[in-house]
Amino acid sequence: MSLLVVGSVAYDGIETPFGKKDRILGGSATYISLTASYFAKQVNLVGVVGKDFDKRDIELFRSRGINLKGLQHDESGDTFFWKGKYHYDLNNRDTLDTQLNVFENFDPVIPEEYRDNKYIALGNIEPGLQESVLEQVDNPGFVVLDTMNFWISGAPEALKKTLQRVDLLVINDSEARELAEEPNLIRAAGMIRKMGPESLIIKKGEHGALLFTGDEIFSAPAFPIVDIFDPTGAGDSFMGGLLGWISYTDDLSPDNLRKGVVFGSVMASFCVEKFGPERLKNLTEKEIYDRYREFRRLSEIPEV
């Protein structure tokens, strides 16, 4: 089944304790598409880039078989640019610069040939734009949405309206607590699922992730990484691995969602090993499945 991916395509300037890149490919749609491309039969990208967008980055998407018919080229300005600096502990970062550029007027237009896509990945953009995507697709089968505290506090009504049409919400733990206004994560999850999403994933960074679906809770571990090089894109890579797997298998059972969460965690764990999307350019199937098995062993509880 084809996967529709909508989000930002950007250039990032990144500084971590381990190094610095002035300008490297980034954006939620970039990370979601690249990681999903290892699983999905067809990834269909929707986003916008400016006149400065590098042909080599177009080539990168093409090399991964990603359909770019929905990638708008706006010659009136430059590509969205974000610059940030990570602190020593890598859990916090300061935004040093944000230039929306052509992204400021981004209006996602879904090409005719994408409109029958069953699996929809809505990367973190303004909730109203996320909803406009859903207006344009024929019969969305499984809608997955990412958002952030900026929209939770800044556009709560628009977000809650969009959430009613979402099947699976993917957010991090502080965002879940903020959205539900409840410190206990398990209780917060119950409250958020009443807002619309039947299923919910709470990402907890170095503590793994929680999946709530049906009557089940699944607790996924985080991969124990000694050298996290650059956390940029880890959350989007999670979403790409998850949706790549689920769209590929076209199976929404709780056990298959568990597998999706682990493949998402696998892709996030690769993402942080190098700067930007560098590590996601040429992974092998063996590397991906070997790491899946390492996740299994990591959290295996023997029978008694």
Place this chain on the structure above:
Amino acid sequence: MSLLVVGSVAYDGIETPFGKKDRILGGSATYISLTASYFAKQVNLVGVVGKDFDKRDIELFRSRGINLKGLQHDESGDTFFWKGKYHYDLNNRDTLDTQLNVFENFDPVIPEEYRDNKYIALGNIEPGLQESVLEQVDNPGFVVLDTMNFWISGAPEALKKTLQRVDLLVINDSEARELAEEPNLIRAAGMIRKMGPESLIIKKGEHGALLFTGDEIFSAPAFPIVDIFDPTGAGDSFMGGLLGWISYTDDLSPDNLRKGVVFGSVMASFCVEKFGPERLKNLTEKEIYDRYREFRRLSEIPEV
């Protein structure tokens, strides 16, 4: 194999968002002994209580088959008293009152009949006292130590000296980062294991626990509890379940340590369901094993 437990026996005054108790049995040796008693063949307690100690609490220990030969009765004063109030999110608490009383001069004396014990649980007390226990036992086979930030910052040299004789250290994540002076938990674990303990458990509260042993890392989930009633004693209950299981099975293999971590998590999850040690007084074997199986399902990753 018998289990020697050394630590505090206390009365606690506890206030949580769900209620208040002016005076309830507490202390690390109390929680460790009660939870271990569900597994261990023999729990041998060492601690001190004052002239105010209630006969009904003695009866409670006896009802669980706990050997009290090492429980000193100091008639010169009252039992150690601690009073605290938990915040709304239950992750933080304020200490409102600490009366060391007879605990101030506590000098653990290990009775003759305890000295051949193979399994030693050193609850959170001053590191020098923990070491004096090890001086008194014949041939400690497996020494497990708990400590806290108070000793990490206040008595680092004594703690590091004691750590050289410890087989398994059990601390929480903020303590691990502080002890290693390193924010990355996986890296911190490697540094702490070089200080002495071959194995290490890092407790992460609502995020579960990590076990480092041999070349392995095990990530245990936390039980998803909507109504945490009172977190007091959860960490000590973890240690009691862990050591109760390990001393009972007398098996230090990585797979059996994993089981111990899960039984520790099981007992901690029961502990927080009621005030103080209330829930630990009469658990059934079925309740304990059923919850173990719930932990297994919670973190089960299907094969692909």
